[in-house]
Amino acid sequence: xxxxxxxxxxxxxxxxxxxxxxxxxxxxxxxxxxxxxxxxxxxxxxxxxxxxxxxxxxx
Amino acid sequence: xxxxxxxxxxxxxxxxxxxxxxxxxxxxxxxxxxxxxxxxxxxxxxxxxxxxxxxxxxxxxxxxxxxxxxxxxxxxxxxxxxxxxxxxxxxxxxxxxxxxxxxxxxxxxxxxxxxxxxxxxxxxxxxxxxxxxxxxxxxxxxxxxxxxxxxxxxxxxxxxxxxxxxxxxxxxxxxxxxxxxxxxxxxxxxxxxxxxxxxxxxxxxxxxxxxxxxxxxxxxxxxxxxxxxxxxxxxxxxxxxxxxxxxxxxxxxxxxxxxxxxxxxxxxxxxxxxxxxxxxxxxxxxxxxxxxxxxxxxxxxxxxxxxxxxxxxxxxxxxxxxxxxx
Numbered sequence: 001x002x003x004x005x006x007x008x009x010x011x012x013x014x015x016x017x018x019x020x021x022x023x024x025x026x027x028x029x030x031x032x033x034x035x036x037x038x039x040x041x042x043x044x045x046x047x048x049x050x051x052x053x054x055x056x057x058x059x
Numbered sequence: 060x061x062x063x064x065x066x067x068x069x070x071x072x073x074x075x076x077x078x079x080x081x082x083x084x085x086x087x088x089x090x091x092x093x094x095x096x097x098x099x100x101x102x103x104x105x106x107x108x109x110x111x112x113x114x115x116x117x118x119x120x121x122x123x124x125x126x127x128x129x130x131x132x133x134x135x136x137x138x139x140x141x142x143x144x145x146x147x148x149x150x151x152x153x154x155x156x157x158x159x160x161x162x163x164x165x166x167x168x169x170x171x172x173x174x175x176x177x178x179x180x181x182x183x184x185x186x187x188x189x190x191x192x193x194x195x196x197x198x199x200x201x202x203x204x205x206x207x208x209x210x211x212x213x214x215x216x217x218x219x220x221x222x223x224x225x226x227x228x229x230x231x232x233x234x235x236x237x238x239x240x241x242x243x244x245x246x247x248x249x250x251x252x253x254x255x256x257x258x259x260x261x262x263x264x265x266x267x268x269x270x271x272x273x274x275x276x277x278x279x280x281x282x283x284x285x286x287x288x289x290x291x292x293x294x295x296x297x298x299x300x301x302x303x304x305x306x307x308x309x310x311x312x313x314x315x316x317x318x319x320x321x322x323x324x325x326x327x328x329x330x331x332x333x334x335x336x337x338x339x340x341x342x343x344x345x346x347x348x349x350x351x352x353x354x355x356x357x358x359x360x361x362x363x364x365x366x367x368x369x370x371x372x373x374x375x376x377x378x379x380x381x382x383x384x385x
Contacts, residue, residue, distance in 0.1 A: 023116040
């Protein structure tokens with residue numbers, strides 16, 4: 001069972017932008033509750049393919 | 060043209076949305092509409108140069124806050140309603156070539172905070188009866204954009220499969236006084252063979268009745284009807300078990316596994332649902348590395364699923380791939 005330490009939860013902020021066609025865009029930012037807490041680490045940026053080659057579909 | 064058409068044979072709504080035939084289909088990475096708009100580059104859906112997580116209203120929605128009038132006349136047999144609701148796209152990161160499994164537990168926690176915000180705002184709308192948060196991942200599922208993202212459909216009705224699950228839970232609640240998914244969790248823990256991973260707040264397992272070989276449920280140990288019921292500690296543990304399971308899925312066959320991820324919560328139609336229990340459902344279509352489970356004659360025509368595997372054999376395989384992430 002996982003019992004890793006829990007970093008402090010960041011505070012969510014939402015900024016709403018209205019696009020020219022009227023649609024809403026919500027831009028979320030996260031302020032660390034702990035000034036020493038690093039930002040979310042980036043992921044591995046190498047290109048990848050989701051899924052694999054598959055057998056033909058039936059019928 | 061877009062409207063809700065009543066299916067009297069099944070007692071459920073069909074959503075028509077002909078404009079979706081024109082939606083962007085697998086564009087090259089340079090023209091991804093979910094990437095940020097870089098200075099001097101083409102204008103994407105997201106009008107900022109960098110971002111953490113962004114949600115926007117779908118350009119090709121199945122449901123709209125101001126829907127057009129139905130293009131056809133209804134009748135007693137075939138009622139018709141406007142396709143009222145909201146369809147949003149949740150962009151997990153500004154990085155094009157990643158997946159949720161490859162993101163940090165911290166970023167998954169931030170996504171959970173965004174899900175809470177969207178559930179609260181959309182669920183408060185008078186025209187929304189159910190807020191459905193989900194992700195389609197991989198071309199095997201039918202994604203049209205590779206940039207890591209999920210979706211939210213805010214329906215004006217409770218979708219039929221969810222209504223059926225709620226009806227089962229209500230019947231169990233009324234006849235036993237207990238919540239059904241809680242009893243399922245107890246049985247899975249008592250048996251133990253189908254548990255995939257767990258932490259102090261959540262348990263993931265391939266259920267006894269799984270329809271797909273690697274179908275998984277993540278269930279909270281304590282009753283909670285919606286994602287907004289969790290405290291900060293539980294949100295972190297949910298992020299943790301999602302990370303563990305997602306990484307495990309990618310290790311299973313040695314490639315980034317396609318799946319449907321669905322969050323199940325209480326409806327937001329103003330009624331009480333004490334028997335509803337939050338859970339996350341994963342439906343990966345792969346039954347082996349190179350073979351998919353298709354919804355063919357029995358599944359699509361009769362609604363009777365045939366699973367070519369048994370969860371007592373698939374769960375240990377997936378469990379071996381699920382090593383808790385630090």
